[in-house]
Each structure stands twice: as structure tokens, then as C-alpha cells.
Amino acid sequence: MMELLHSLRVDCIPPTRTQQQDIRVAVSRDKLGVARAKIYNKRVSQSNWLQFLAQHRPDEVFDGAVCFLADLEWPWRREDRKRTRIDCLRIPRETGVDGDNVAKGLLDAAFNAQWIANDARVAGLILTKWWGHNPGVSLAMYRM
Numbered sequence: 001m002m003e004l005l006h007s008l009r010v011d012c013i014p015p016t017r018t019q020q021q022d023i024r025v026a027v028s029r030d031k032l033g034v035a036r037a038k039i040y041n042k043r044v045s046q047s048n049w050l051q052f053l054a055q056h057r058p059d060e061v062f063d064g065a066v067c068f069l070a071d072l073e074w075p076w077r078r079e080d081r082k083r084t085r086i087d088c089l090r091i092p093r094e095t096g097v098d099g100d101n102v103a104k105g106l107l108d109a110a111f112n113a114q115w116i117a118n119d120a121r122v123a124g125l126i127l128t129k130w131w132g133h134n135p136g137v138s139l140a141m142y143r144m
Contacts, residue, residue: 002067002142006058006115011136014072015048016097049109052137063117064143067124070106071138076131090132103127115141 074093076085084091103125111119123144 002144005062005066005141005143007138007140008056009136009138010052010056011134012052013135014074014137015052016074049105050112053106053109053113053115053139056139057113058115058141061114061117062141062143063121065121065123066116067142067144068107068110068122068126069138069140069142070103070125070127071130072102072128073130073132073135073137075135076133080131085133088132090130093129093131097129099127099129102129110141 072093073090080091106127107119107122107125110116116122124142
């Protein structure tokens, strides 16, 4: 049996940027024609999650094996028909944001926002992505 340590629900539009998208490489050539690469790493996605999680920090930093449940719901797209919206409360989001990249940014931010003492102690993770009526982020952290 898992014990609930902390949970929250925030009505918002979840961040769509991932850490993979934050890394940019600019290539330019000098006067001799030699290519020079410059890497820009803005970490926009991590700061979005960090700001979000820091506002809802638990009272204590947990040091132990945990399981995260993250439920992300974006508002319906314009191309979704009204019939689809009426028949379905929500449908899976299969495009756009990679779940593994979202999970990595979320767990890094959970560590930096002092939800958990070590992100290597996350033993379980369930991440769901949806299009639906009630956009928002629901997070729950359980002791394993």
C-alpha cells in the first residue's frame, strides 16, 4: 500500500517546452570560412516546472523511495470537432510533447524545488497527457 505524501491540482495550461527543445546550436563562419558552433542552453522548460513546483512545495523534503503520478491536460484543439468534445471528456495527447522529456524536466524540478532529496530515489512514475475540458496539472507523490 502506498501512502500519499503530497498532491496538488492547478488549473493552468501545462508547459509544452522540454529540455530537448531548449538546446540550440548556432553555426557561423569566420572570415576564413571555418565553421564555429555555439551552443545556447536556456533551460526554459526546467525553470517553468521549477516555478510551478516551488509554489506548491511540501512542508518537508522527502528522502526515500517515491512514486510520482502526473496528469497533464491541455485545452481542446481547434481542429477537434464539437462532437468529439461532447462524446469524450478527454482524449490522449499523442503528438507534440514527448512524455519522457516532460518526465525528466518534472523530476529535475521536483529535486530543485525541494520536493525530494534525490531524484534517483524515484522508483515509480506514471505520466499521462490529455486533450480535454479542464486544462491543468495534477501531481501526486506517494511513499513506496
